[in-house]
Structure formats: C-alpha cells, structure tokens
Amino acid sequence: MKVNLLLAVIGCAVVGVLAQNKTSATTIAFSVRKAATITNQFLLQASPFNVQFREVLTNDGAGWIPTTGEFIAPKSGVYFFTFSVMSAKTKEATVALMKNSDYQVTAFVNPGHNMATNSAVLSLKAGDSVHLVVQEGEIYENPLYESYTTLSGYQISSK
Structure with a gap:
C-alpha cells in the first residue's frame, strides 16, 4: 500500500514537472504575406528597399514586428526561414x-x-533582425x- 502511494505521489510530481516544462516552452514562429505596394500591383520604389507586408498569418512568440517589416529574434537559437516572390510583368527582381x-x-x-523562392537555416542571437530586401527590380503582388x-520562419532549437 505504501509503495502504491509513493508511486502515485512520484507520478503526480513527474506529470507536474512535465506540464510545467511544456507551458514554459514558447513557440516562436511567424508567417506574413502580401507585400505592401504603392499601386496594389507592383512595387515602384527605387531599390534596394525593405519589403513591408500587409498581412500577418502567424506571430507566435511576438518576433514579427509589422511596423518595421522584420523579425526580431526573441531568443537565441537556430531558426529556419523561407520566402517567395513574384516578378513584375516587365522587370526582373x-x-x-x-x-x-x-x-x-x-x-x-x-x-x-515568374516565381522565385529561397530558404536558410540561421543561428541568431536574441535581438538579431531578419527581413527581406529587394536589391534590384520590381516584385508583383496581386491586388485581390x-x-x-x-x-515565414520558426525556431528549430534554442541555445
């Protein structure tokens, strides 16, 4: 009887520790879309310029900063990022x-x-910034x- 009680107490303690660890872990992930455009069709700014986005799909961990168009790493770690862009009708990008x-x-x-994509796994320190820059040309965004x-990006592991 004492052994069963002891096992029950230990089991409750283990479950409590696991639950505490699970709730203390914060997911860091974001996904944004629709480049902010001047004409709602393509960007007419002189390059290079930072890409701004109109819609935030996910911002778990609050790393995406909509006002600046950049991800600021809330914690040090290894992160995966991927992006896609479409060229304007008559210009490359x-x-x-x-x-x-x-x-x-x-x-x-x-x-x-035409479409282009790329991705990278980056080691970031807390406070590092990740963002997109149009180095030259124009990108297209659908007006509808x-x-x-x-x-998009998410933390793979923390340091």
Whole structure:
C-alpha cells in the first residue's frame, strides 16, 4: 500500500514537472504575406528597399514586428526561414534574405510574373533582425486575394 502511494505521489510530481516544462516552452514562429505596394500591383520604389507586408498569418512568440517589416529574434537559437516572390510583368527582381545588415541568401526571378523562392537555416542571437530586401527590380503582388510574396520562419532549437 505504501509503495502504491509513493508511486502515485512520484507520478503526480513527474506529470507536474512535465506540464510545467511544456507551458514554459514558447513557440516562436511567424508567417506574413502580401507585400505592401504603392499601386496594389507592383512595387515602384527605387531599390534596394525593405519589403513591408500587409498581412500577418502567424506571430507566435511576438518576433514579427509589422511596423518595421522584420523579425526580431526573441531568443537565441537556430531558426529556419523561407520566402517567395513574384516578378513584375516587365522587370526582373533580385530579393535577399538579410540577417541584420548582412545578405544571407538571394532569389533572382526573370520578368513575366515568374516565381522565385529561397530558404536558410540561421543561428541568431536574441535581438538579431531578419527581413527581406529587394536589391534590384520590381516584385508583383496581386491586388485581390492571392498572395505571391511571403516570408515565414520558426525556431528549430534554442541555445
């Protein structure tokens, strides 16, 4: 009887510790879409410029900052990022994923409403910034419901 009671107490303690660890772990993930555009069709800014987004799909962990168009790492760790862009009808585009002010990976897309994507796994320190920059050319964004420009990321592991 004492052994069963002891096992029950230990079991409750283990369940409590596991539940506590699960609730203290915060998911860090974001996904944004629809590049903010001047004409609702394509970007007419001189490059290079930071891509701003109109819609936030997910912002778990509050790392995405809509007002600046950048992800600020809430915690140090390893993160996965992926992005997609569409070129304007008559111009190509070169778009880079930036870590702070350093180029990480670049996507080039030919004119004619073509798509390009790229992704990277990055080691970030808390406070590091990740954002998209149009290095040259123009990107297209549908004026209605479809979204062609996207940026997503999530933490793989913490340090």
